Amino acid sequence: MVNDTGQLYTMEGVAAGLIMLLTAYIVISTTSVYTPGDTHITDMQLEQLGSDVLAMMDTPDTETGVSDLEVFVDHNNATGFEATFLDYCNATTGGAVDSLHMSATIYYQDGDEVKEYLFVPADDSWTGRESAVRATRWVQLDERSRGPPLDDRARAVLVEVLIWRD
Amino acid sequence: MEGLNEEGQWIVLMGLLVAVAMFFLALIVNQSALVGQTTAEGVLEFPKNDIRDLRTEIFDCVDEFGDTVDADVKKDIVVISLERKNAVVDFSVDPEVEISGGRWLHPVKIHYNNGVTVYDETVYY
Amino acid sequence: MRVTMDNDRAVSESIGFILILGLVVGSIGLVTLYGYPVLLKEQSTTDVRNMERAMIVVQNDLKSLCYKNVPYKETSLQVSGGTLEVINASSAAAEKFRVSNATGVVAEVKLGRLEYRSDRENYVITLENGAVMKRQADQTGSVMLAEPRWFYDPPTRTFVVYLITFNTTEYMSKTGVGAVKMSLPQKVTLVDDDPGTVTVEYTGGDYSTAWRNYLTSPSVGMAETDPNTYENTTPVDRLVVKVYDVWVHDI
Amino acid sequence: MNGDDGLLSLDFLAGFTIFMVALVVVVSMVPGLLVGLQSSGIDYDAVAYRTGVILVEDPGWPVHPPWELYDVYHKDEIERMGLAVSRDTPNILLSTKIEKFFNGSADGSGFFDYPDDYRRRVLFGDYPYVCNISMSILGGPTYMVGDARPQGYGYIRRVVKVKEPSSAIIQDNDLYRAAVPSNRTQFTVRLNCSELLDPSISPAYRIDPRIERISVKIANFSYYLNSSPYATLKNVRFHKNYATGSLPFPYTSISPEKYRFQIDGVDTTLTPNAHVNSTLYLMLQPASLPIDPNSVIDIVFTFEEPAPDPPRTTISGLHLYDYNATNVTRPDLTFGVLEVAVW
Numbered sequence: 001m002v003n004d005t006g007q008l009y010t011m012e013g014v015a016a017g018l019i020m021l022l023t024a025y026i027v028i029s030t031t032s033v034y035t036p037g038d039t040h041i042t043d044m045q046l047e048q049l050g051s052d053v054l055a056m057m058d059t060p061d062t063e064t065g066v067s068d069l070e071v072f073v074d075h076n077n078a079t080g081f082e083a084t085f086l087d088y089c090n091a092t093t094g095g096a097v098d099s100l101h102m103s104a105t106i107y108y109q110d111g112d113e114v115k116e117y118l119f120v121p122a123d124d125s126w127t128g129r130e131s132a133v134r135a136t137r138w139v140q141l142d143e144r145s146r147g148p149p150l151d152d153r154a155r156a157v158l159v160e161v162l163i164w165r166d
Numbered sequence: 167m168e169g170l171n172e173e174g175q176w177i178v179l180m181g182l183l184v185a186v187a188m189f190f191l192a193l194i195v196n197q198s199a200l201v202g203q204t205t206a207e208g209v210l211e212f213p214k215n216d217i218r219d220l221r222t223e224i225f226d227c228v229d230e231f232g233d234t235v236d237a238d239v240k241k242d243i244v245v246i247s248l249e250r251k252n253a254v255v256d257f258s259v260d261p262e263v264e265i266s267g268g269r270w271l272h273p274v275k276i277h278y279n280n281g282v283t284v285y286d287e288t289v290y291y
Numbered sequence: 292m293r294v295t296m297d298n299d300r301a302v303s304e305s306i307g308f309i310l311i312l313g314l315v316v317g318s319i320g321l322v323t324l325y326g327y328p329v330l331l332k333e334q335s336t337t338d339v340r341n342m343e344r345a346m347i348v349v350q351n352d353l354k355s356l357c358y359k360n361v362p363y364k365e366t367s368l369q370v371s372g373g374t375l376e377v378i379n380a381s382s383a384a385a386e387k388f389r390v391s392n393a394t395g396v397v398a399e400v401k402l403g404r405l406e407y408r409s410d411r412e413n414y415v416i417t418l419e420n421g422a423v424m425k426r427q428a429d430q431t432g433s434v435m436l437a438e439p440r441w442f443y444d445p446p447t448r449t450f451v452v453y454l455i456t457f458n459t460t461e462y463m464s465k466t467g468v469g470a471v472k473m474s475l476p477q478k479v480t481l482v483d484d485d486p487g488t489v490t491v492e493y494t495g496g497d498y499s500t501a502w503r504n505y506l507t508s509p510s511v512g513m514a515e516t517d518p519n520t521y522e523n524t525t526p527v528d529r530l531v532v533k534v535y536d537v538w539v540h541d542i
Numbered sequence: 543m544n545g546d547d548g549l550l551s552l553d554f555l556a557g558f559t560i561f562m563v564a565l566v567v568v569v570s571m572v573p574g575l576l577v578g579l580q581s582s583g584i585d586y587d588a589v590a591y592r593t594g595v596i597l598v599e600d601p602g603w604p605v606h607p608p609w610e611l612y613d614v615y616h617k618d619e620i621e622r623m624g625l626a627v628s629r630d631t632p633n634i635l636l637s638t639k640i641e642k643f644f645n646g647s648a649d650g651s652g653f654f655d656y657p658d659d660y661r662r663r664v665l666f667g668d669y670p671y672v673c674n675i676s677m678s679i680l681g682g683p684t685y686m687v688g689d690a691r692p693q694g695y696g697y698i699r700r701v702v703k704v705k706e707p708s709s710a711i712i713q714d715n716d717l718y719r720a721a722v723p724s725n726r727t728q729f730t731v732r733l734n735c736s737e738l739l740d741p742s743i744s745p746a747y748r749i750d751p752r753i754e755r756i757s758v759k760i761a762n763f764s765y766y767l768n769s770s771p772y773a774t775l776k777n778v779r780f781h782k783n784y785a786t787g788s789l790p791f792p793y794t795s796i797s798p799e800k801y802r803f804q805i806d807g808v809d810t811t812l813t814p815n816a817h818v819n820s821t822l823y824l825m826l827q828p829a830s831l832p833i834d835p836n837s838v839i840d841i842v843f844t845f846e847e848p849a850p851d852p853p854r855t856t857i858s859g860l861h862l863y864d865y866n867a868t869n870v871t872r873p874d875l876t877f878g879v880l881e882v883a884v885w
Contacts, residue, residue, distance in 0.1 A: 009177075013557030015315065016181025017564030023185035026327065027192040040351060041587045044209045048591070050699040050784035051215040052598075055633055058222070059703055063865075066864035086874055088701050091879045093676035093684060100747045109242045109252055114480075115250040124402075134360050136216070136251070138223035138243070140230065154230065155243040156223060158250055160360065177561050178315055184568065186318075191327055193333060207351055224834070248531060249480055251378075252358045252452065253793065254444040281442035281451065289582065 042165075043133050046100075047131065049160045050135025050163045053088040058137055073119075073159060074146070082120045083160065099166040101125045106151055107158040117149050119159070128162035137161075171228050216251060217278055224257050224276060228291050233259045233272055253280035265290055336374030341418050342407045343370075347437050349405065349471050353421060356475040357455060357535045367470040373409040376464035377539050380456040386419065386495025387432075388454055390532050393487025396404045398532045403457030405471070405539070417498065422456045424501045433501040441511050448528035450489055455535045465542045472540040481536045488528035489523045490516075495513040515524065586696025589671055590884040593664050594698040597675070598880060599632040600624030601637070608753050610642035610830050614653065618830050623663045625880075628745035628839075633702045634875065638703065638754060639829060644685035656687055671884050679704050679878040688883075695885035703875035707747060707754040710863050710870045713761040716860065723768045723853035724778060731841040733863045739835050747872065749865070754832055756863065757825040759843065763818050766857035772817035773845050773855035775805065778824065779812070780831055781840040786841075789831060800830040816856075818845075 057069040072081035081104065090098040103122035107114055136158055142153040150157065223243065227235050240257070247255040256277040260268040271290040278285040307395030345368040352364040378384050389399040405527035410512045413428040421439030426432060443450045492515065493502050499519050506513045513521040602609045609620040640697050646654030654660065656674060667672045674688035674695075677752035680876040682704075699839055710731065712718065718729060733756065738749045749756075760766075779788035792800060793874060794810040803812055804823040810816065824841065831839055846854050 009557035010560065011557070012177045013560035016178045019181045019315070019319070020184050020564050020568045023188050026330070027188050034230065034275060040210060041205050044591065045587070047210065048701055049701065051167065052633055055219070056701050056703055056877065059634065059746070059875065062872065063393070063727065063743065068209055080731045091701070092699065093678040093686070093879055093881045107246055109245050110247070114246055129363055129365070131365065132361055132363070133556045136219065138219055140226035154239055156227070156239050156246070158246045162362070177557055178311055181561065181564070182315065182318055184565065185370060188568070189322065189330070250360065252533070254447055254449045256447050267741070277446050279442065279444040281440040
């Protein structure tokens with residue numbers, strides 16, 4: 001008599017446990033909530049940073065000065081451009097250096113066609129499968145003897161920078 | 167007997183209760199699975215930086231050419247915008263007019279449309 | 292109540308046990324009979340809605356590739372309650388857009404698409420030419436959930452058409468967790484400065500209703516002249532057709 | 543019956559334990575079920591982005607007078623703290639706004655109270671967000687306000703340029719040496735506001751005494767001494783629109799919130815009647831003088847020797863505080879980076 005009741009208590013515990021586990025299994029197997037990881041947040045942050053950096057490179061330090069960006073593009077100074085860009089976009093307030101990489105291309109118009117030339121090539125960290133973003137900036141070049149590919153006329157060119165994190 | 171009736175029951179009943187609660191929870195979770203467009207997508211979609219950049223570039227043009235903007239440069243901007251930025255851009259610079267304060271400025275009309283955002287502005291520069 | 296009588300005990304025990312067992316078995320039965328089907332139905336609806344959402348995320352990636360010139364994009368998503376597959380632009384099942392001006396055909400492109408078919412509900416969700424659309428299998432109707440970016444710009448009278456094709460090297464389909472990996476190796480821009488009447492023709496069928504509603508909407512502003520053939524109602528000074536060849540590496 | 547009780551409780555314990563173990567397992571599974579609904583991480587990033595935009599692209603509110611000039615008694619009138627020089631110059635920040643903004647602490651020792659003032663004026667929203675905002679200027683100071691960052695927070699980084707105030711340094715300039723020195727001589731520094739506030743000059747490079755410090759330094763005063771080790775500075779006065787009477791000002795007391803005046807590196811009032819050997823330095827805080835866009839402000843240094851003494855200085859003349867680079871030094875915009883973390 002006493003033994004019987006005892007067993008029943010245990011069985012009830014087992015029954016209750018089984019019911020709950022079964023329900024949990026059914027519930028979990030049927031509710032598949034999977035929101036695709038919001039990669040767009042990092043894209044947004046990088047894009048904003050890239051636009052900021054280009055805008056700041058395009059801001060002359062003095063009222064009468066010429067912006068760094070314009071000088072780099074006008075004189076085809078790719079190393080200067082790359083160094084300044086990476087300096088600006090990798091700087092943090094804590095002193096640590098971020099690990100962003102870039103490549104840059106310049107688009108210009110030549111006889112009704114939009115042509116491009118690689119301004120700053122990508123470094124070794126580029127595999128083609130990075131989650132990259134693009135930031136762009138217009139540069140107004142004055143008329144000046146410049147040599148190919150941009151000829152002498154005054155022109156507007158578009159600098160496009162591809163940014164990715166290592 | 168009171169042992170069974172008054173104590174054994176509620177273990178099973180509790181199990182049942184938890185199970186039913188989970189069922190309802192599952193229904194609710196299923197209902198609320200869909201979330202709206204995120205802020206990041208909204209920010210990415212809106213071409214704020216593009217429009218600002220375009221304005222700066224047009225002002226640079228006005229600085230350089232005044233109201234007779236070089237046709238080639240204007241074509242540069244229009245064609246490259248369409249090719250690389252997928253935006254239809256148009257702008258015109260009129261001769262200087264006097265505005266309040268005795269300053270003479272160029273009315274600059276800017277039109278931008280990328281299929282999602284249409285931006286029109288007449289700015290005195 | 293303190294019970295001291297012995298025979299009470301036996302009676303109460305079996306009745307109590309039967310009662311509890313009955314209650315438990317009964318509720319399990321009820322839940323299985325009514326609750327479980329509701330949950331399943333709810334779940335397949337959720338699967339479809341999740342997939343709508345996932346397709347819109349993939350569409351965002353496509354936007355980055357095409358409109359923002361990003362070379363490569365990848366998004367992980369879960370395909371449940373159905374199958375996701377890529378229909379190659381070169382396959383017979385691919386639908387087709389033909390854009391013509393007054394003198395002839397400007398571009399004729401087989402599109403290809405990314406398609407999700409639900410097992411339980413008869414829904415089909417498709418990403419085709421930059422639009423996310425939904426229809427019920429074996430029915431003619433369809434709706435557009437997210438629009439592509441075709442537009443007519445009134446001040447400059449410019450009409451911009453985007454044609455996006457999906458290409459793969461092999462047949463791909465997926466159930467479960469996967470990553471949609473896409474890249475954009477090339478694009479072509481065709482500009483016509485005096486197109487005259489612009490005609491857009493859609494052939495292939497399944498989504499003709501969705502495309503009709505979109506093309507005749509105010510943002511595009513075309514009119515249907517023949518079945519699935521549309522003409523612009525406002526004069527077009529410049530027709531811009533951009534053709535993007537998107538490669539799907541994996542799903 | 544009594545023996546029963548003991549046995550029963552042991553079995554009951556076994557049953558109950560199984561129930562509890564099952565419950566714990568089930569409960570631990572449920573949060574995994576709800577994880578898909580959690581989207582606060584996205585929200586934090588959005589708030590960080592918005593805060594970044596307010597700080598970097600907005601000059602704040604009110605604009606006239608700018609919020610950074612409000613004193614502690616009018617702090618409640620500040621509605622929004624933005625650091626941009628003007629609405630038209632996004633990403634170009636004003637150094638005085640930066641100094642004021644980062645003058646905040648949790649213990650009440652700063653101008654702003656963290657986190658309340660920051661929640662109400664930059665973070666916004668009903669949820670009590672916690673933040674860490676930091677900024678560093680190239681070759682300059684690093685500022686920070688807020689708590690230490692925990693694991694997982696919303697983040698944005700903005701790249702900016704910082705505008706520093708201008709200054710006039712007068713050094714060894716022959717123009718200001720009178721051929722015939724006299725016992726009483728005056729040297730004037732003139733700010734012509736209609737010229738300074740010319741709208742054709744971008745706010746990013748403008749000299750605006752209403753929002754920025756003005757400083758005048760006579761670096762090597764001995765150059766103007768008339769064969770004497772010192773000269774006597776009677777006073778410094780401010781005149782508006784060529785009026786003979788001077789503007790009301792605390793000339794006889796040291797008040798750092800209005801101005802700073804040093805003779806040979808020692809702080810003093812504007813009525814010193816003291817000897818000058820090597821340097822004079824005057825710094826006027828923004829908006830300490832009643833300036834409107836058309837006023838002309840003269841800063842007049844009067845040197846006077848007592849009657850029997852010979853003239854001790856040759857300094858005299860008019861120095862224009864204007865956009866001429868030889869008259870006024872305008873520092874280059876400096877690169878800076880601003881980070882916002884919100885959780």
